[in-house]
Amino acid sequence: MNPIAYDHKMAAHCETGTVAALLNHSGMEITEPMVFGIAGGIFFGYFKTAQFTFPTFIVRSKPGQIRKNIEKLLGVKMGSSTFKDPVKAEAELDNLLDEGIPVAVQVDFFYMDYLPAWQRVHINVHFVTIIGRNGNKYLLSDIYYPKVVEIEKDTLRKGRFAGGSMAPNGFMFYIKSIPPKPDYEKAIRKGIKKAIFNMLKIPIPFLGVKGIEMFSRKITDWPKYARDEEHLSHEIMKINVLLEDQGTGGAGFRFMFATFLRQASEILKDNDLFEMSKRMMAIGDGWREISLHAARIGKKRELGPEKLKELSDMIRSRAEAEKEFFTDLKKLV
C-alpha cells in the first residue's frame, strides 16, 4: 500500500505531540503546547507509597487524560480500542491504514529499535503513529525521531503487547472527526481553569502546589530510603531525568505551559496572559536550575545534608512562585 501522506514532525512529548500531529493531519490547526494547555496537562504530584519503592513525583496529568480532555473540550471524536489478541489488533490496524487513517499505537519504548540503544528503556506508555505498511514492515512516525522509519511487524507487535505495569494491550487511537469550527477561546479558558484547579484546589496534600511543598520538605529525608550512596545519587540524578528527559519539553512541562499561554494570549488578544507566559518561562528556568543542581550533586556524590537542603530550598522557591503564579492567573479567567 502507499503510505499515508503524513506530515512527520518532532515534538516534545509523545502523547501531546501525537495528538497534535493527528489533529493537524485531520485538518485542525493546533500546536502541541495548545493541546497540552487546553487539556489541563500541567500538574505536580509527590508520591511515597507502597507502590513506589522510593519517593517520586510527576509533573503532568495522568497518561490518556490529554486525549480525553481534547475530545471533551474541543469536540473531537476519536476511535480507540484495546486487544487481547495481537492478530486482531494488527487486522484492525491494517483496516484503518487501508482506509487512509493514521493510527496512534501505545508501545513499550524499548522495542522502538530505530532509536539508539542507550536511549531505549522499558516504558510502557509511549505513543507512535503508524502511517503505512510495506510487506512485513510498518511505516512509523515517532515524534522523538527526526524522520519516518520502518519497523518490523514482529517488533511492533512486541512493543504493542509488552507485559508489565501499564501494559499497552494493543491500545490504539485515531481521529474520527473534527468539529467544523472548534471554539478555541472557550477551550483555552477551560484548560486554564483546570490547570488552576489542579495546582491550587485539589484538597490532597501531595498534589498541585502542595505537592511541590511536600517534595521540598521531604527531599532531605531521601537518604533514609536509599540502600546506599550509589542508590541515593541515582535517585537524585533521576530528578533531572523526570524534569528534563521524559518528553517534558523542558523544566517539567513548565516551558510547554508557558508557550501555551503565549499562544493563548494571541488567540484571546490578552496581553496579561502574555505577561503570565513570561513569568511561567522564568519559573521553568528555576526548575531547570533544580535539574542541573540535582544532576551535579548526584554525579559528584555530594549528597550531604547541606546539599539536600540547598535542593530543598530551590524546590520550595518553585512552590512559592507557582502558588503566586496560579493565584494571579485565576484573576484573569
Added chain:
Amino acid sequence: MNITVDELKHEIKVLILDTLKITDIKPVDIDNAEPLFGAGNTIGLDSIDAIEIIMALQKKYDVRLDDQNLARVILTSINTIAEFITKEKGLTG
C-alpha cells in the same frame, strides 16, 4: 552577530570546554562534524552535560533550547549547534 561561522564554531567549542571544565582537550581537537555524545568520541557528552551546555548557550547567545528531544538533535555536533545559532540569531559574517 558579526562573526563568521568558523569563529562561531570556535567560540562554541571554547564555551563547551569552559562550561564542562574540560582542560585536557583543546578546541582544535574537536572535529566540527564529530558526534558530541557517546563514549569513544573526543568529548563524550552525557545528558547532564547537555543541560549544562543548553544553559550556557542560552546565556551567551540568548537562544532557547527547551525541549530535550530537539536539543538532542541540535547538540549532535559543533556544526549542528552553529547551524541552530546562525538560524536563530542571524549571522552576517
